[in-house]
Each structure stands twice: as structure tokens, then as C-alpha cells.
Amino acid sequence: MVASTLGLSSPASADEFAGREQLRASSVEFRREVIEVTEGVFAAVGYSASNVILIQGEGGSVIVDTSANPVDAAAIVDAFGERLVRPVRAIIYTHNHPDHSGGAKVFAGADNPEIISHQTLVESGPEFGRGPRDGGDAFGTKLSDDLFINAGTQLEYGRVTPHTREGFLPPTRTFRGEAEAIELAGVQIQLIHTPGESPENTAVWIAGKGVLIPGDDFLKSYPNLSPIRGLKLRPPEKWVASLDKMLALEATYMIQGHMRPVLGKDEVRTALTDYRDGIKTVLDQTLAGIKDGKTADELVQEVRLSPELAKSPYLQEYYGTVAWAVRGIYADYVGWFDGNPTNLNPLSPALRGRKMLELAGGVDNMVLRAQEAIEAKDFQWGAELIDYVLAAEPENLAAKAIKAEALTALGERQINATARNYYLTTAQHLSKQSRE
Ligand SMILES: [Zn+2]
Structure with a gap:
């Protein structure tokens, strides 16, 4: 299809759903498996929102990250089977996110392990986040199963077994500063403070095995520097510096917090270099x-x-x-x-909406124009037009139904899981309201 010479339309192409299909294919990264990465180091991938790593030592084991909740943690203990040699001597948290820290009690059992993290984990509060708006949810927790693909870095985030703090154990040993060398179950481990995806992110480096556990500072996706669920920017300069530190280790294996591990020295170097350069x-x-x-x-x-x-x-x-x-x-x-002074004191959305409706020749005309835009596959424009209607008339049910249609079409054309989930959960909410 040839684009309009004025460049005003958003023409469809044969592969308009290519992004969605690529996202769907990426779910292969979350298939359930306990992977032996190298001798004595195992990663449980796909059993929970995040990975759990088992390091076998002398007369016991070390666990890095603990999954999202006790239910998932119990499934992972089962999956490890006799590879999990008791007692668990230590549990290390790479960071505080609930999908990594919610299952510690299950791994600890009666073993009374040391619980280790960077000191900033103890000091970190819960994320601020944004209040709800029209049901929008980047993780798609309540999205119907037929529409849900995945949550970007995980197959699902709390859709089946919610994240809880029930299984969390507070750290018994923390380190401050940049790095600390410790021996756990006879394994020499270096903990490296690597702020990036979270301020407390800690990389675990096992030089003797060439294994790097970077927490969530590396994931197989463009990094979520500014998540749409409503968080502060994750400082890119610090993240880049942390990736440089990890590159310098020349690891042979990398087991990040989500998705399947990266194997081989060249591949790890390529992955970390691309990630750093991409930021x-x-x-x-x-x-x-x-x-x-x-x-x-x-x-x-x-x-x-x-x-x-x-x-x-x-x-x-x-x-x-x-x-x-x-x-x-x-x-x-x-x-x-x-920088544009027009935007120093803009009109209220309601007033702008009323003025735009007047300009368009009334609500019905504006609704018609939005529908035409959607029929022409100019979905973004359709959504923008209908927002003028909803700004002026927040309870206009026909407008809500049309907005749901535009958002559904946009959602189906995303490669980004959080965008897809947000578009489609909002559409689900609006179309339900419009039917009530
Ligand atoms: Zn994570």
C-alpha cells in the first residue's frame, strides 16, 4: 500500500501484526526448565515470574533470588529435587522487587541461612507507582486469557499466584560500598553493587565458575528505563557504569533474573555490550x-x-x-x-475538549471523524479525537466504546508487552463500562 503523498494517513502493511507475533514467539524464553548452566550451578526458569539460581557448595547450597511467593518457591524446590543439597547456607537477594524476594522462607526451610543483600535493599521503600486509571495495567494481570501473551520479562506477573511478602525474610547480613568478597558453602563469591534496574541491584560473580548473575541489570529486552506503571527514571549513567563493571569480569555464563541464561564468553560480551550501548x-x-x-x-x-x-x-x-x-x-x-510558552498554562482538558467539539461541528461529527479514522486504520488519531469527546463528556458511552476499539487495535500492533497489556486492559475496562 502506498502512503498518502501528504503523509497524513497511517497506512496498514502486510506485517502490521509482526510485532505482536514477535512478542508471542519471545514467550519461548519462559519455558519451564531447570538448566544446568555449568557444573554445580542451576537456573530454574519459567516456574515463577523470575528465575531462581542454585549454587551447590561443600556441604550445602546457596540460593540467589527466591521467586515471587511461597507457592512458586515450593514448585522450584520440587523441580531442583536432590540437586538442592541441604542445608541452604545462604540466600542472596539481587534486589528487592517482589518477584525476586517473595519465596525465601521456603528455600530457608529449617536451615537458618544467612540472608544477604546490599544495604540499600534494607533502606529501600516500596515503589511509589501511579493510582488506577480506566483499568490500565502494564502487567495485564486481569486481562482475559485469550488476549494475554506475556508480561515482557516474565510469562505472567501475578495472574495465577500473586506476589506476596509472606515468604520474604529480611537480610541478616548486608554490605555497603561497591563490592564484597565472601565465602559461602566453600564457594568464593563476589557481590558487586551495580545500581541500574533498581538502586540496590547486586551482581553475584563466581569467578571460579565464570558465572555472572547480574540481577535485572540485564534482560533480553530493551531496558525499561522509565516504566509506564509510574516510576522514577532508572538513572542511565549509573546503569551504564554498572554494565561496564560486569563486562570487565569477562564472564562465561550469565544468568539474569528473567529469561534463559546467556551462554559462552563471546555471547555474554556481546549481550552486555549491546545493552550498555543501547542505553x-x-x-x-x-x-x-x-x-x-x-x-x-x-x-x-x-x-x-x-x-x-x-x-x-x-x-x-x-x-x-x-x-x-x-x-x-x-x-x-x-x-x-x-520550552513552548503555549504550554506554560494550557487550557483544562475539559475546556479544550469543548472548544474542539465546537470546532468539529459538534459531538456527533467528532465521533464520526474518530470512527472514520479507525476504519482507515489511523488508530492513534481516532483515539486522540475521541479523547476530546471524553474530556468534554466523560460519561459518553458511545465514545468509550469507540476508544476501546482504537485501543484494542493499537494494542494488537505492539511488540511491547507492557504497552499491549495497558492498551488492552484499558479497552476491556472501557468496553465493559460502555455496555453497562
Ligand atoms: Zn525482575
Whole structure:
């Protein structure tokens, strides 16, 4: 199909669902398996929202991360079977996220292990997050099964067994500063503070086995620098520095917090290098654009990965996206104002909506235009037009139904799981309201 010469339409193409199908194919990363990564080191992948790593030592074991809850943890203990040699001498948390720290009690059993983390884990509070709005949920927790694909870095996030704090055990031993060498069950381990995906993220380095456990500082997706569930920017400079530290280790195996491990020295180096460069280029381009006076809306049209990086299997936008990284960096560095004085004191959404309806010749006309846009597959424009209606008339049920249609179409064309989930959960909510 040839695009309009005016460039005003968003033409469909044969592969308009290619992103969704790529996302669907990525679920293979979450297939259930206990993988022997190297002698004495096992990763339980796909049993919970996150991976659990078992390190066999002398007269006991070490566990790194503990899954999302006691139910998942019990399934993983079963799956490890006799490979889990009791007693568990120590449990290490790479970070505090509930999908990694919710099953510790099950692994500890009656063994009374040391519980180890960086000191910042103890000091970290719960994430702030955004309140609910029209049912939007990046993890798709309540999305109907036929529409749910995955949650980006995990098959599902709390859809079957919710994350709980029931199984959490507070650290009994923490370290401050950059790194600490410890011996656990006869295994020499280095803990390295590597702020990135979380401020407390700790990499676990077992030099004797060439095994690097980077926590969530590396995942097989473009990093989620500025998650749409509503969090502060994850500082990209610190993240880049942490990846440099991990690269310097020259690991042979990398077992990150989600998805299947990365195997082989060259592959680990490629993965960490792509990841670092993928963050750094977006940071550099965004800051240069900000210095040129560009707005975030303009920058998302310009900032791109190089063609080589865009092809990297480690930078596909299943979880984070380049555009959201740009927006997060912009807001963090220069705040909310885009430099255009029109936007210093804009109209209220309701007033703008009423004025736009007047301009369009009334509500019915605007609704019709939105429907035409959707029929022409210009779904974003359809959603934007219908938002003027809903700003002026928040309870307009016909408008809600049309918005649901636009969001469904947008959701079905995403490669990003959190975008898909957010579009489709909101659509589900609006279409239910419009039927009531
Ligand atoms: Zn995680």
C-alpha cells in the first residue's frame, strides 16, 4: 500500500501484526526448565515470574533470588529435587522487587541461612507507582486469557499466584560500598553493587565458575528505563557504569533474573555490550537534542538505535522502549516544561475538549471523524479525537466504546508487552463500562 503523498494517513502493511507475533514467539524464553548452566550451578526458569539460581557448595547450597511467593518457591524446590543439597547456607537477594524476594522462607526451610543483600535493599521503600486509571495495567494481570501473551520479562506477573511478602525474610547480613568478597558453602563469591534496574541491584560473580548473575541489570529486552506503571527514571549513567563493571569480569555464563541464561564468553560480551550501548546512545542523543531545544515529542521521532543495535536480540522492545526512555530522560533532566510558552498554562482538558467539539461541528461529527479514522486504520488519531469527546463528556458511552476499539487495535500492533497489556486492559475496562 502506498502512503498518502501528504503523509497524513497511517497506512496498514502486510506485517502490521509482526510485532505482536514477535512478542508471542519471545514467550519461548519462559519455558519451564531447570538448566544446568555449568557444573554445580542451576537456573530454574519459567516456574515463577523470575528465575531462581542454585549454587551447590561443600556441604550445602546457596540460593540467589527466591521467586515471587511461597507457592512458586515450593514448585522450584520440587523441580531442583536432590540437586538442592541441604542445608541452604545462604540466600542472596539481587534486589528487592517482589518477584525476586517473595519465596525465601521456603528455600530457608529449617536451615537458618544467612540472608544477604546490599544495604540499600534494607533502606529501600516500596515503589511509589501511579493510582488506577480506566483499568490500565502494564502487567495485564486481569486481562482475559485469550488476549494475554506475556508480561515482557516474565510469562505472567501475578495472574495465577500473586506476589506476596509472606515468604520474604529480611537480610541478616548486608554490605555497603561497591563490592564484597565472601565465602559461602566453600564457594568464593563476589557481590558487586551495580545500581541500574533498581538502586540496590547486586551482581553475584563466581569467578571460579565464570558465572555472572547480574540481577535485572540485564534482560533480553530493551531496558525499561522509565516504566509506564509510574516510576522514577532508572538513572542511565549509573546503569551504564554498572554494565561496564560486569563486562570487565569477562564472564562465561550469565544468568539474569528473567529469561534463559546467556551462554559462552563471546555471547555474554556481546549481550552486555549491546545493552550498555543501547542505553548510552539513547541517553547521548536525548541529551544532545535537549541542548538543541527539542521537545520530548520531537525527540521520540528522532532518537534511534543504530541499525546494528536495532537488530540485537537483546534490545528488542518487549519490555522497555526507546521512545519511553527518551521521555523519561527528558522529564528527569529538564522537567515537565517543553520550552513552548503555549504550554506554560494550557487550557483544562475539559475546556479544550469543548472548544474542539465546537470546532468539529459538534459531538456527533467528532465521533464520526474518530470512527472514520479507525476504519482507515489511523488508530492513534481516532483515539486522540475521541479523547476530546471524553474530556468534554466523560460519561459518553458511545465514545468509550469507540476508544476501546482504537485501543484494542493499537494494542494488537505492539511488540511491547507492557504497552499491549495497558492498551488492552484499558479497552476491556472501557468496553465493559460502555455496555453497562
Ligand atoms: Zn525482575
